Amino acid sequence: MTDAAPSPPGPDVVISVRGLEVAFGDHMVMDGLDLDLYRGEVLGFVGASGAGKSVLTRTILGLVPKRGGTIEAFGHNLDHLTHQEKLQIGERWGVLFQEGALFSSLTVRQNIEVPMREHLKLSQAMMDGLTAQKLHLVGLPQDAADKYPSELSGGMTKRVGLARALALDPEIVFLDEPTSGLDPISAGDFDDLIATLQKTLGLTVFMVTHDLDSLFAICNRVAVLGHGKVSAVGKIEDLLQSDDPWIKAYFHGKRGVVRAGTRAAPSPAPHTA
Numbered sequence: 001m002t003d004a005a006p007s008p009p010g011p012d013v014v015i016s017v018r019g020l021e022v023a024f025g026d027h028m029v030m031d032g033l034d035l036d037l038y039r040g041e042v043l044g045f046v047g048a049s050g051a052g053k054s055v056l057t058r059t060i061l062g063l064v065p066k067r068g069g070t071i072e073a074f075g076h077n078l079d080h081l082t083h084q085e086k087l088q089i090g091e092r093w094g095v096l097f098q099e100g101a102l103f104s105s106l107t108v109r110q111n112i113e114v115p116m117r118e119h120l121k122l123s124q125a126m127m128d129g130l131t132a133q134k135l136h137l138v139g140l141p142q143d144a145a146d147k148y149p150s151e152l153s154g155g156m157t158k159r160v161g162l163a164r165a166l167a168l169d170p171e172i173v174f175l176d177e178p179t180s181g182l183d184p185i186s187a188g189d190f191d192d193l194i195a196t197l198q199k200t201l202g203l204t205v206f207m208v209t210h211d212l213d214s215l216f217a218i219c220n221r222v223a224v225l226g227h228g229k230v231s232a233v234g235k236i237e238d239l240l241q242s243d244d245p246w247i248k249a250y251f252h253g254k255r256g257v258v259r260a261g262t263r264a265a266p267s268p269a270p271h272t273a
């Protein structure tokens with residue numbers, strides 16, 4: 001009898017969603033949704049408008065109540081955590097909401113320092129030092145710190161939102177349509193920034209997007225939301241072969257991709273190569 005070769009270790013799952021149900025009144029938005037997010041990957045999350053992409057993100061973050069199912073983050077069932085443990089999990093992820101969601105009455109510096117004030121006990125000088133680092137990380141000049149959100153361009157607003165999402169040095173960032181509203185050059189620059197941060201900081205990225213270019217440029221895997229479930233998940237080249245009518249229309253329809261192969265493929269994430 002020969003010994004079987006040891007199987008390679010499976011992917012390190014940082015978020016695991018099983019049988020998720022979310023409803024608003026009788027409107028079932030999630031109806032038995034399963035999804036895994038692997039450490040170190042950029043997972044693109046697509047689906048028709050109103051399918052529930054933002055709701056899923058907000059449910060994982062604990063901002064929308066679920067009706068059923070389980071959500072595990074870093075191996076912990078979120079239903080079984082104390083308030084203190086939930087706060088600790090909250091320090092391990094950051095969020096860039098659609099449109100940046102900055103506080104209009106606060107300066108850029110004050111916006112980036114909001115999570116630091118909530119979670120850390122640091123002197124003002126230390127927070128200012130960290131803020132300077134985060135601005136540098138997202139490619140913004142230091143003099144942006146004293147501006148108010150109304151003085152920023154769309155691309156700068158997204159970068160400030162990303163700097164705030166990175167304020168606590170998270171392991172995961174959730175990005176809700178990060179390139180929406182940006183011109184193609186700014187959108188491409190933002191994709192590059194996310195890809196660079198993912199590599200240099202070892203981030204795991206969960207990205208809701210309608211931007212096909214982003215999917216091709218930086219996503220290691222793509223999950224498709226349909227009828228309250230993940231109807232397909234895999235590498236983009238596999239999804240391009242799908243017979244599912246919505247996926248076919250999405251990738252091969254009028255606004256779809258002849259782009260495939262014309263954009264650089266993302267470098268493989270651990271376990272997704």
Ligand SMILES: Nc1ncnc2c1ncn2[C@@H]1O[C@H](COP(=O)(O)OP(=O)(O)OP(=O)(O)O)[C@@H](O)[C@H]1O
Nearest residue numbers: 024027029047048049050051052053054055056210
């Ligand atoms: N607080 C709420 N109360 C009632 N219904 C809601 C609420 N939030 C979301 N919904 C509904 O849930 C569904 C999913 O909304 P969601 O914003 O997640 O869609 P989406 O896939 O992100 O859409 P888009 O791509 O247009 O941003 C929609 O029908 C929306 O109207």
